[in-house]
Amino acid sequence: MKTIHKLVLKSYLGPMFLTFFIVMFVLMMNFVWRYIDELVGKGLSAGIIIELMSYAMANMIPMGLPLSMLLAAIMTMGNLGENYELLAMKSAGMSLPRILKPLIVVVSIIAVGSFFIVNNLVPYANRKMFSTLYDIRQQKQSLEFQDGLFFNGIENMSIRVARQEPESHLLRDVLIYDNRSTNGNMTTTVADSGYIRLSDDKRFLLVTLFHGETYEQTRNFQQWFSKSSLRHHIFDKQDLTIPMSGFAMGRTDANQFSNSQTKNIQELQNDIDSLEVEVNTMTTRSYEPLLKEQIFARDNSVLPLPDSLRIDKSAYRDMLAADSIALLPLRDKERIWNQARTLAKNSRNMFGFDESMSKEALNQLYRSKVEWHRKMSLPISIIVFFLIGAPLGAIIRKGGLGMPIVISVIFFVIYYIISITGEKLAKEGNWDAVYGMWLSTFILTPIAVYLTYKATNDSALLDTDWYAGKIKALKERLLGKIRARKKKKQTRTI
Numbered sequence: 397m398k399t400i401h402k403l404v405l406k407s408y409l410g411p412m413f414l415t416f417f418i419v420m421f422v423l424m425m426n427f428v429w430r431y432i433d434e435l436v437g438k439g440l441s442a443g444i445i446i447e448l449m450s451y452a453m454a455n456m457i458p459m460g461l462p463l464s465m466l467l468a469a470i471m472t473m474g475n476l477g478e479n480y481e482l483l484a485m486k487s488a489g490m491s492l493p494r495i496l497k498p499l500i501v502v503v504s505i506i507a508v509g510s511f512f513i514v515n516n517l518v519p520y521a522n523r524k525m526f527s528t529l530y531d532i533r534q535q536k537q538s539l540e541f542q543d544g545l546f547f548n549g550i551e552n553m554s555i556r557v558a559r560q561e562p563e564s565h566l567l568r569d570v571l572i573y574d575n576r577s578t579n580g581n582m583t584t585t586v587a588d589s590g591y592i593r594l595s596d597d598k599r600f601l602l603v604t605l606f607h608g609e610t611y612e613q614t615r616n617f618q619q620w621f622s623k624s625s626l627r628h629h630i631f632d633k634q635d636l637t638i639p640m641s642g643f644a645m646g647r648t649d650a651n652q653f654s655n656s657q658t659k660n661i662q663e664l665q666n667d668i669d670s671l672e673v674e675v676n677t678m679t680t681r682s683y684e685p686l687l688k689e690q691i692f693a694r695d696n697s698v699l700p701l702p703d704s705l706r707i708d709k710s711a712y713r714d715m716l717a718a719d720s721i722a723l724l725p726l727r728d729k730e731r732i733w734n735q736a737r738t739l740a741k742n743s744r745n746m747f748g749f750d751e752s753m754s755k756e757a758l759n760q761l762y763r764s765k766v767e768w769h770r771k772m773s774l775p776i777s778i779i780v781f782f783l784i785g786a787p788l789g790a791i792i793r794k795g796g797l798g799m800p801i802v803i804s805v806i807f808f809v810i811y812y813i814i815s816i817t818g819e820k821l822a823k824e825g826n827w828d829a830v831y832g833m834w835l836s837t838f839i840l841t842p843i844a845v846y847l848t849y850k851a852t853n854d855s856a857l858l859d860t861d862w863y864a865g866k867i868k869a870l871k872e873r874l875l876g877k878i879r880a881r882k883k884k885k886q887t888r889t890i
Contacts, residue, residue, distance in 0.1 A: 519660055773833050784847055
């Protein structure tokens with residue numbers, strides 16, 4: 397490897413890792429704010445939170461890589477242009493494609509690696525993330541008492557605490573309503589003080605009460621109006637161990653959360669093939685019986701009949717004219733009307749059920765195709781973003797995080813809006829998945845080629861001084877024409 401290539405490669409790797417971690421941090425903060433309400437107040441361990449963040453970060457790699465490639469390319473070439481290193485390379489006879497050769501190799505390797513990431517790592521991370529979020533949602537809030545308020549986080553129990561000592565966690569004036577008994581008995585416990593906490597495995601509620609009373613109301617369901625009694629018990633110390641459920645976080649099998657986002661490209665292709673067959677089968681099964689058995693049940697052109705049962709169409713029309721419904725009695729008309737209405741309702745119900753099943757299969761088919769093309773389009777989008785960023789950096793010749801971030805955000809917002817629009821149209825079936833998922837690539841590729849051409853020819857496309865000079869020259873030309881017209885008018889008046 398040449399020394400100049402080592403310089404360019406070294407200048408690129410640092411900003412690439414820096415921008416990648418910055419982008420991932422921003423995306424991670426968006427994820428945290430989105431699920432902050434579900435994570436707070438459940439006593440989750442640091443290991444669970446780190447695990448969830450790791451799965452979410454793996455899921456955000458397809459969105460973070462293109463933006464980081466774009467920003468790193470603009471920063472690298474902008475720094476080289478600002479320090480006149482790029483000008484020195486071109487003065488030595490090196491063209492821009494030759495300067496970018498080592499970076500193109502690195503970006504190509506990253507693009508190929510991104511396919512394996514989005515095809516193998518991201519589906520696994522999605523399954524684990526969905527299962528972890530489900531387990532967190534199923535977990536109950538942690539045991540926290542507020543002074544003077546009832547805590548109803550335990551099923552069939554209500555606990556009120558007058559105040560809690562901040563240092564010793566001793567509870568004062570404890571009131572407990574217990575309705576957990578299956579026979580309808582209710583227990584009310586009043587204590588001067590005590591401790592209530594969950595066991596280390598969060599499977600039991602450990603209650604220790606001091607100086608209190610217990611009231612238990614027993615009922616007989618057969619003779620509740622005459623066999624109800626009240627028991628009273630006074631204690632100095634009472635220890636209770638109550639089985640609890642829902643406070644300990646359970647772990648659900650991640651394979652239960654299977655959708656288009658949790659499958660690799662081979663599984664998606666199998667789903668696409670099977671769903672296409674299923675959609676065609678459902679459509680045929682829905683329309684053919686409706687046409688042949690309900691709507692055109694007596695039409696020979698739709699329902700094939702044996703020769704012995706075929707009816708001549710001219711004779712059939714004459715028979716209908718002679719035996720018209722208008723000539724039937726009123727009772728027969730009503731009977732025929734009721735039969736026709738019943739057949740219509742049955743047809744509508746049958747078709748509606750098959751139509752809903754067919755729509756569900758179509759939605760799954762569209763989503764599977766979208767995910768298939770998403771995995772294929774990511775490596776290409778990484779290369780396209782690099783080919784946009786590197787010429788832009790060479791043209792603007794501004795390093796740092798100021799101008800590169802502004803330009804990167806503008807291009808990424810355009811890319812994101814186009815991608816979301818195309819994806820929405822593809823999922824709704826208005827567009828084919830090829831056009832919906834590759835639309836942003838089709839639009840940005842000519843821009844990348846144009847910018848590369850301009851940067852190779854040292855175009856002043858984004859040079860503010862060049863634009864200022866052009867505006868100044870245009871202004872002077874306009875002023876000159878105005879002065880010339882004024883002189884002509886003066887000479888005419890004279």
